[in-house]
Amino acid sequence: MVFSKNVHEDVKVNIMAMWGGSNTQQFEKYLGLPPMVGRSKQRVFADIKQKLWQKIQMWKGNLLSQGGKEILLKAVAMSIPTYAMSYFLLPKTLCHEMEMMMARFWWGNQAQERKIHWVGWQKLSVYKFRGGLGFKNLYDFNISLLAKQVWRLLTNCDSLLYKIFKARYFPKSSLFEAKIGFNSSYLWKGIHSALPLLKAGCVRRVGNGVETNLFKDHWIPGIQPSVLLGEMVGHPQENLQV
Structure with a gap:
């Protein structure tokens, strides 16, 4: 407490x-x-960056091939911030700094630490079958982990966490319609930032139709509610006959 x-x-x-x-x-x-989490987000999550820096410093003294560097970065370095990313939205600047640390380790060697980065980190983060190396974009990875938390809230409405968020942030609406609100917690802000990602890929199961909004909920696969509303407005007579 x-x-x-x-x-x-x-x-x-x-x-x-x-x-x-x-x-x-x-x-x-x-x-x-x-x-x-106070105002200084960099101070709160500074230990994550410090742990990553210490790991990289330990590896610099070893003779590693590019394949060895790739395995270490993917299996060890990128797993360090994963636990915190599952609950909090890390600042973009912090994610960028950690990516730059890994990029310097990837392109450097023992004789010369700072070498030319022939390819940017964004291109290295592309999937291998698309020409990249499969490194994670940390900020996008952070959003995807928070989206898993949103999914847990959607599928487990009896949990204590859902009941707290429901009473505090969306007492009269659904989770997808929730707002950030005034003086909201940093945890809720992170979860709210992942709502658009999950909303874009979810389709509502109509069921008995009592809680389904025809023009707001995405209930037809491949058709957004805004498109359906435009069709209804553009052809009122046809829709009336239907």
């Missing part, structure tokens, strides 16, 4: 005794993740 400075010590003790929690500071870690 994180308390404000205005909370008296006796009140803290009573609350922690009631809920069985322990007091922590803002920038401490709980299960490897920050319990609170």
Whole structure:
């Protein structure tokens, strides 16, 4: 639990005794993740960048082939931020800095660390069957991991996390219609940023049709609601006959 400075010590003790929690500071870690994210996102997630830098420094002293570098970057380096990316949206600048660290390791060698980057990281991130090397774009990978959290919320409405988000951010609407809102948590902002990605690939199962909106929900595969609405408006007489 994180308390404000205005909370008296006796009140803290009573609350922690009631809920069985322990007091922590803002920038401490709980299960490897920050319990609170303040304004300085770079400071909160700086340890991820530090761990990645330490790993790369350990590898620089070894004679590695390009294949060995590829395996290390994909299997070890890119797995370091994965746990945090599953819950938080990391800043784009932080993702770019980590990508540049991996790119310098990929193009460098023992004799000369900084060498010319003949191909940009964006092209290296393309799938192999399209001419790239299959490295991950960290920011896009971050969004995809958060989309998995959105899917869990959609498919598990009885979970405590869904009930909390439902009561706080979308009490009178569905998850796809939820807004960021005022003074929302950083966790919710990350989940909300992944909503468009999941919404673009989801099709609503109509069922009994009670909770299906004809002109807002994507319920026909391959046809967006806006296209369907345009057809209805453009041909009202035909639709009336149907």
